[in-house]
Amino acid sequence: MTLAEKLGQLTMTAAGYAVTGPVIAGDSTAAIRAGTIGNLLNLFGADRVHELQRIAVEESRLGIPLLFALDVIHGHRTLFPIPLAEAALFDPAAWALSASEAAAEAAADGIAMTFAPMLDVSRDPRWGRSAEGPGEDPWLGAQVAQAKVRGFQGPELAAAQALAAVAKHYCAYGPVTAGRDYASVDISERSVREVHLPPFAAAVRAGAAAVMPAFTDLAGIPLTAHRELLQDVLRGELGFDGVIVSDYNAIAELIRHGVAADLPQAAALALNAGVDIDMMANAYRAGLPVSLERGLVQPAQIDRAVHRVLTLKQRLGLFDHPYQRGAVREAPATLAARRQLARTVAAQSLVLLRNERSVLPLADSPRCLAVIGPLADAAAEMRGPWAMTPDDGTQVTVLAGLRSALPATEVLHVAGVEIDGADRSGIAAAVRAVAQAEIIVLCLGEAAGMSGEAASRAHLDLPGQQRALAQAVIDAARERRTPVVAILFSGRPLVVPWLAEQADAVLAAWFPGSEAGHAIADVLSGRVSPCGRTPMAWPRAVGQIPVYFAQRPGGRPADSNNHFTSRYLDVPNEPLFAFGHGLSYGRFRLSNLQVSPRQLNERERLEVRVDVLNEGSRTARETVFLFTHDVLASVSRPLLELKGFAAIELQPGERGTVTLSVPATELRFLGLDLRPVFEAGEIEILVGPSADRRHLLAQTIELIDAG
Ligand code: GLC
Numbered sequence: 128m129t130l131a132e133k134l135g136q137l138t139m140t141a142a143g144y145a146v147t148g149p150v151i152a153g154d155s156t157a158a159i160r161a162g163t164i165g166n167l168l169n170l171f172g173a174d175r176v177h178e179l180q181r182i183a184v185e186e187s188r189l190g191i192p193l194l195f196a197l198d199v200i201h202g203h204r205t206l207f208p209i210p211l212a213e214a215a216l217f218d219p220a221a222w223a224l225s226a227s228e229a230a231a232e233a234a235a236d237g238i239a240m241t242f243a244p245m246l247d248v249s250r251d252p253r254w255g256r257s258a259e260g261p262g263e264d265p266w267l268g269a270q271v272a273q274a275k276v277r278g279f280q281g282p283e284l285a286a287a288q289a290l291a292a293v294a295k296h297y298c299a300y301g302p303v304t305a306g307r308d309y310a311s312v313d314i315s316e317r318s319v320r321e322v323h324l325p326p327f328a329a330a331v332r333a334g335a336a337a338v339m340p341a342f343t344d345l346a347g348i349p350l351t352a353h354r355e356l357l358q359d360v361l362r363g364e365l366g367f368d369g370v371i372v373s374d375y376n377a378i379a380e381l382i383r384h385g386v387a388a389d390l391p392q393a394a395a396l397a398l399n400a401g402v403d404i405d406m407m408a409n410a411y412r413a414g415l416p417v418s419l420e421r422g423l424v425q426p427a428q429i430d431r432a433v434h435r436v437l438t439l440k441q442r443l444g445l446f447d448h449p450y451q452r453g454a455v456r457e458a459p460a461t462l463a464a465r466r467q468l469a470r471t472v473a474a475q476s477l478v479l480l481r482n483e484r485s486v487l488p489l490a491d492s493p494r495c496l497a498v499i500g501p502l503a504d505a506a507a508e509m510r511g512p513w514a515m516t517p518d519d520g521t522q523v524t525v526l527a528g529l530r531s532a533l534p535a536t537e538v539l540h541v542a543g544v545e546i547d548g549a550d551r552s553g554i555a556a557a558v559r560a561v562a563q564a565e566i567i568v569l570c571l572g573e574a575a576g577m578s579g580e581a582a583s584r585a586h587l588d589l590p591g592q593q594r595a596l597a598q599a600v601i602d603a604a605r606e607r608r609t610p611v612v613a614i615l616f617s618g619r620p621l622v623v624p625w626l627a628e629q630a631d632a633v634l635a636a637w638f639p640g641s642e643a644g645h646a647i648a649d650v651l652s653g654r655v656s657p658c659g660r661t662p663m664a665w666p667r668a669v670g671q672i673p674v675y676f677a678q679r680p681g682g683r684p685a686d687s688n689n690h691f692t693s694r695y696l697d698v699p700n701e702p703l704f705a706f707g708h709g710l711s712y713g714r715f716r717l718s719n720l721q722v723s724p725r726q727l728n729e730r731e732r733l734e735v736r737v738d739v740l741n742e743g744s745r746t747a748r749e750t751v752f753l754f755t756h757d758v759l760a761s762v763s764r765p766l767l768e769l770k771g772f773a774a775i776e777l778q779p780g781e782r783g784t785v786t787l788s789v790p791a792t793e794l795r796f797l798g799l800d801l802r803p804v805f806e807a808g809e810i811e812i813l814v815g816p817s818a819d820r821r822h823l824l825a826q827t828i829e830l831i832d833a834g
Contacts, residue, residue: 138405164193216659219274222278234289244279248263276335291442336439339374354401361401376408479633502570532651543556551592557596573621587622752816756810
């Protein structure tokens with residue numbers, strides 16, 4: 128291979144189909160024929176892909192096949208709920224299934240790599256990319272990582288429906304300063320290792336084919352140039368031997384970080400840190416020849432990177448079958464079944480935050496129902512952020528879903544206000560609709576573009592004049608004693624305590640994807656009991672952020688009877704809704720917690736059993752969480768650490784038992800030297816429906832040395 132051909136294999140450029148960053152790309156065809164581009168992103172469609180693949184395979188000197196990559200984040204053409212919504216299922220099998228379905232659909236469009244799963248733990252809903260991730264907890268993030276990697280990649284990476292998974296954004300992107308995307312991150316190594324590394328370690332264990340460093344710097348060192356985290360930790364400690372692909376133009380942006388004077392120096396920093404593919408910066412192609420001349424890098428480093436890229440292409444079957452992805456059109460029945468799965472997953476992602484007087488599910492076929500708000504008939508918004516394929520207009524809106532589910536009901540519709548406009552003139556019509564309806568469904572929240580990348584928000588209330596609309600409708604409904612159900616569409620927890628206190632029911636819908644309206648109607652009508660549990664706490668106020676359950680106690684933990692303790696003068700410390708909160712149409716009582724053995728050594732497993740009774744009148748699914756609290760250790764431990772979850776579905780009056788088994792090694796923590804340690808001593812085992820300690824059953828056992 129010539130140097131130009133080698134650097135081509137280390138280059139990924141956009142082919143102009145979709146822009147996910149500053150537009151730099153030009154026409155790639157000549158470069159493909161010359162062998163100086165080996166990878167493309169943001170181009171899909173079997174015919175177009177095969178057209179370019181044929182140039183690479185049959186017209187270039189070496190015939191090395193192209194790798195086509197795309198952000199398949201929550202579905203491809205069939206859209207599933209956004210990742211934060213899917214996390215609310217707490218169902219690894221469902222996470223893997225939706226990933227494998229998305230992979231099949233993207234592979235049918237010629238794609239061989241997805242820039243997913245996004246594994247950034249986030250405890251800051253100001254950060255718009257919380258929408259793309261697994262929520263606030265590292266253990267949950269690790270479960271998502273494992274399920275998604277296995278779902279995308281399947282048992283055999285060379286299979287026609289398999290996608291190479293890219294675990295991103297490595298690492299500690301979530302705690303950006305002030306929740307502002309791309310801003311600097313400055314946290315302790317302990318936090319990096321305890322909170323942000325575990326999902327990536329799980330992704331590597333699951334066999335993730337690639338990893339993408341974050342745009343951000345960590346304590347002044349950009350991840351794209353972070354030799355210690357990329358070489359010593361990712362490849363060394365975690366044993367990752369796959370491909371590291373930069374984020375979009377991130378290598379060139381080392382210049383803006385202020386750590387590289389020019390492109391050759393930026394390219395050298397990235398290659399020396401172990402980045403194999405340069406996405407969109409043209410830094411390797413244009414910079415590395417100069418880096419070599421300056422002696423900043425060695426030819427062997429380039430060869431090692433090329434070897435990793437070619438190995439991945441070999442593992443994907445691209446050399447043996449360069450046209451297999453996209454060779455077969457999917458059958459209509461397959462697509463229909465996938466839409467049905469998207470409906471099921473979307474329904475299970477909905478989190479019922481409040482349901483006063485059990486106003487939900489709706490009484491059978493109400494005479495008249497008013498659907499009010501700017502998200503009621505907003506098909507495009509249901510797609511959420513990171514929907515990369517053209518909007519085919521097939522998303523089901525709330526209005527359409529309710530009309531389909533309630534054919535005998537008169538369903539009125541008034542948008543009232545825009546999502547983010549200043550005009551309030553439509554509120555009067557909304558108030559008039561209240562007077563005609565037996566129940567009000569308010570559809571409120573964010574536009575899809577208000578979360579995701581480059582979409583941080585400093586205020587987390589409803590945008591535009593939606594609060595004025597909601598208050599007018601609630602006031603009018605209260606006068607008539609008409610129930611109000613509020614549905615919130617967002618890529619993050621919102622700060623809406625005023626709504627939670629006034630609406631009779633509040634349903635967090637996030638962005639449910641293609642089948643949004645049917646899924647919501649399934650839950651509102653009672654055809655499906657809601658079972659989603661929020662994977663991030665919902666703050667009462669932006670000032671509480673970051674608010675999350677795994678906080679350390681500090682030396683003066685909050686005490687309402689003691690002024691000199693850690694609390695606010697103006698709001699409680701607790702979030703509005705805790706991690707794991709979510710109601711169903713059942714009513715569950717947990718009892719008879721059994722924890723064994725009472726003395727546990729590192730070689731054993733912790734066995735936990737708890738009885739669950741459905742005291743409600745409807746069949747429903749309950750998710751039970753297992754937390755631990757190490758009350759005395761050589762390092763101050765979080766008040767709660769998530770170590771397990773399990774679900775059980777029970778009929779009305781039915782009693783069941785949930786069992787959870789946890790290897791004692793999960794109770795290790797990072798000691799003073801940041802190395803894993805299993806310390807003897809007491810540990811609390813807590814089980815319950817959320818991270819709200821008031822509802823947890825607890826027992827204390829003793830960890831003992833294995834002897
Ligand atoms: C974007 C995102 C990254 C995405 C990539 C390709 O800037 O940071 O998550 O995979 O570019 O679209």
